Amino acid sequence: MWTCKVRGRLKKGPRLAQTVAVAGDRVRFLVLDSDLDNPSGIIEEVLPRRNRISRLAARRSGGRTEQVLMANLDQVVAVQSLREPSAQTGFVDRLLVAAERFGVTGILVLNKWDLVADVPEDAPELSQWDYFSDLGYPVIKTSATSGLGISELHDILTNRISLMIGASGTGKSTLLNVIQPGLKLRVSEVTGKTGLGRHTTTRTELFPLRDGGFIADSPGIRGFDPWDIDPERVRDYFPDFTDCARDCKFRTCLHRDEPQCRVKALVSGGKIPVWRHQAYLALLRDLEERRDRSGY
Ligand SMILES: Nc1nc2c(ncn2[C@@H]2O[C@H](COP(=O)(O)OP(=O)(O)OP(=O)(O)O)[C@@H](O)[C@H]2O)c(=O)[nH]1
Numbered sequence: 201m202w203t204c205k206v207r208g209r210l211k212k213g214p215r216l217a218q219t220v221a222v223a224g225d226r227v228r229f230l231v232l233d234s235d236l237d238n239p240s241g242i243i244e245e246v247l248p249r250r251n252r253i254s255r256l257a258a259r260r261s262g263g264r265t266e267q268v269l270m271a272n273l274d275q276v277v278a279v280q281s282l283r284e285p286s287a288q289t290g291f292v293d294r295l296l297v298a299a300e301r302f303g304v305t306g307i308l309v310l311n312k313w314d315l316v317a318d319v320p321e322d323a324p325e326l327s328q329w330d331y332f333s334d335l336g337y338p339v340i341k342t343s344a345t346s347g348l349g350i351s352e353l354h355d356i357l358t359n360r361i362s363l364m365i366g367a368s369g370t371g372k373s374t375l376l377n378v379i380q381p382g383l384k385l386r387v388s389e390v391t392g393k394t395g396l397g398r399h400t401t402t403r404t405e406l407f408p409l410r411d412g413g414f415i416a417d418s419p420g421i422r423g424f425d426p427w428d429i430d431p432e433r434v435r436d437y438f439p440d441f442t443d444c445a446r447d448c449k450f451r452t453c454l455h456r457d458e459p460q461c462r463v464k465a466l467v468s469g470g471k472i473p474v475w476r477h478q479a480y481l482a483l484l485r486d487l488e489e490r491r492d493r494s495g496y
């Protein structure tokens with residue numbers, strides 16, 4: 201494996217230095233040392249990206265900086281744990297929007313299934329996830345402890361380039377260690393008091409999979425504000441809205457306050473869950489506010 205630095209001049213410009221070269225990037229580099237044990241080089245050029253997964257960088261960056269989490273990927277795996285920490289659909293809705301936007305396949309992993317063994321499968325907190333599977337997203341129920349869903353996860357990762365993403369402590373690194381023990385990724389327990397993770401993984405790193413493909417493990421993130429989406433376009437990235445939107449009275453309907461909106465009718469009728477519509481409205485509002493604030 202070649203250890204490379206990024207040529208200084210590539211870091212100039214409006215973009216965050218940390219996203220000049222990210223996991224999954226293809227680069228051209230100059231060999232500095234071809235010593236077999238520890239070869240090194242310097243990155244001269246990052247080749248054009250086929251696609252990417254990006255979010256808005258932390259607020260302190262001024263609210264207008266893109267943070268590219270990974271480039272040139274086939275699929276993004278949203279990892280949620282059902283307990284310790286508890287799951288949030290809002291995160292999944294937003295990540296799937298980013299995936300739809302850039303043509304990346306979205307997959308949902310519900311981990312720590314062993315911790316909800318006594319909860320009936322049709323309890324709302326568990327059955328709500330079936331909605332994503334009805335929409336066509338693969339939903340995999342896993343437990344790193346019991347082995348549930350591990351072979352399914354292994355198979356969906358094989359021969360593809362994927363990114364594992366989710367809150368700290370959901371078990372991203374643990375799952376990868378079970379799938380491929382040689383990875384020996386560092387993991388740690390969630391804190392007892394708050395039930396939150398400890399941010400054990402500190403950078404996004406890409407690993408080859410034994411049976412083919414590549415997997416990137418990434419540090420836990422709390423929120424996900426998708427990058428580069430117009431408020432007027434966000435409805436197009438909710439596949440459950442796009443079909444029925446043809447029956448809204450107005451072609452420009454944002455499914456919010458407009459009269460004779462088919463999406464709202466389906467929400468009232470129970471065909472689209474209220475939480476799903478709420479997630480859409482919250483994202484729409486965020487994107488509008490962001491545009492008002494920063495003027496683009
Ligand atoms: N009960 C149970 N615990 C699990 C499961 N998967 C992971 N854990 C535990 O959850 C804790 C956190 O696991 P990590 O793999 O470090 O979580 P992570 O998502 O990589 O966290 P960050 O690197 O901080 O983002 C560890 O104590 C794991 O043993 C599971 O399926 N069931």
Ligand SMILES: [Mg+2]
Pocket residue numbers: 372373374386387400401417418419420
């Ligand atoms: Mg980790």
Ligand SMILES: [Zn+2]
Pocket residue numbers: 445448449453454455456458460461462463464
């Ligand atoms: Zn509508």
